[in-house]
Amino acid sequence: MRRVIGLVLLLVLAAFLVSGMLLVHPFGNPSPTDMDDYIIENAQNQTGSNSVVASVVFDYRGLDTLGEATILFTAVTGVLLLLRAQKRKEESS
Amino acid sequence: MLSKIVRTVANQLVLFILIFGLYVIAHGHLTPGGGFQGGAVVVSGVVMLLVAFSSHDLKKSLRERVLTIMESTGALIFAILGFAGLGTVFFYNFLVGSPIFGRVPPTGPGPGDFWTGGFIPLMNFAVGLKVIAGLSAVVLAIALFARGEEMEE
Numbered sequence: 001m002r003r004v005i006g007l008v009l010l011l012v013l014a015a016f017l018v019s020g021m022l023l024v025h026p027f028g029n030p031s032p033t034d035m036d037d038y039i040i041e042n043a044q045n046q047t048g049s050n051s052v053v054a055s056v057v058f059d060y061r062g063l064d065t066l067g068e069a070t071i072l073f074t075a076v077t078g079v080l081l082l083l084r085a086q087k088r089k090e091e092s093s
Numbered sequence: 094m095l096s097k098i099v100r101t102v103a104n105q106l107v108l109f110i111l112i113f114g115l116y117v118i119a120h121g122h123l124t125p126g127g128g129f130q131g132g133a134v135v136v137s138g139v140v141m142l143l144v145a146f147s148s149h150d151l152k153k154s155l156r157e158r159v160l161t162i163m164e165s166t167g168a169l170i171f172a173i174l175g176f177a178g179l180g181t182v183f184f185y186n187f188l189v190g191s192p193i194f195g196r197v198p199p200t201g202p203g204p205g206d207f208w209t210g211g212f213i214p215l216m217n218f219a220v221g222l223k224v225i226a227g228l229s230a231v232v233l234a235i236a237l238f239a240r241g242e243e244m245e246e
């Protein structure tokens with residue numbers, strides 16, 4: 001019974017994946033959106049950066065990068081704290 | 094600690110890795126790359142030193158306090174730059190048109206001028222500082238933990 005359910009789920013997933021693969025845009029021809037066109041046209045004038053990706057990462061979507069930096073900060077803090085706590089615990093026991 | 098050949102080659106190679114990483118950070122607003130990527134390149138040099146030499150030797154030059162201060166400075170510069178343009182909007186690029194990194198390149202493909210980009214190069218430096226210090230501290234702490242040691246203050 002479990003195998004049958006698994007097989008059905010697998011077929012459904014495969015159908016979704018195949019349909020998604022067939023419906024995807026052709027390479028190099030994405031569906032245009034207003035935001036893409038706006039950023040491509042105005043990024044160099046507004047931010048002065050030749051790399052449009054950098055202007056998106058640090059200027060248009062700077063808040064995302066702030067969150068990314070916070071994640072890194074938290075990860076580093078967690079690693080340093082955890083490894084130290086382990087040491088102290090071994091010493092005391 | 095590995096053999097003398099490996100140690101010598103690592104000693105020579107780490108300079109080039111550092112220069113390449115700093116290049117990627119400094120040219121983040123002109124070429125692919127930026128603070129995160131260049132910082133990761135620099136940290137790969139640190140990892141090479143960790144493999145070639147022992148973490149016991151490296152912990153004397155990479156002290157925890159220095160790395161912590163470096164990372165906090167990077168985060169602080171980033172947040173301050175984000176808040177500095179708050180008169181218009183959060184993360185407003187207020188340096189465009191100013192004498193510091195203020196030039197505006199012509200629209201379209203071009204060779205790129207280093208003195209452009211507004212606060213994006215400064216952001217890249219801040220993030221690069223943060224990534225270098227943070228990932229170095231993590232890698233060194235894990236390597237020292239495997240030996241049962243602890244980072245020096």
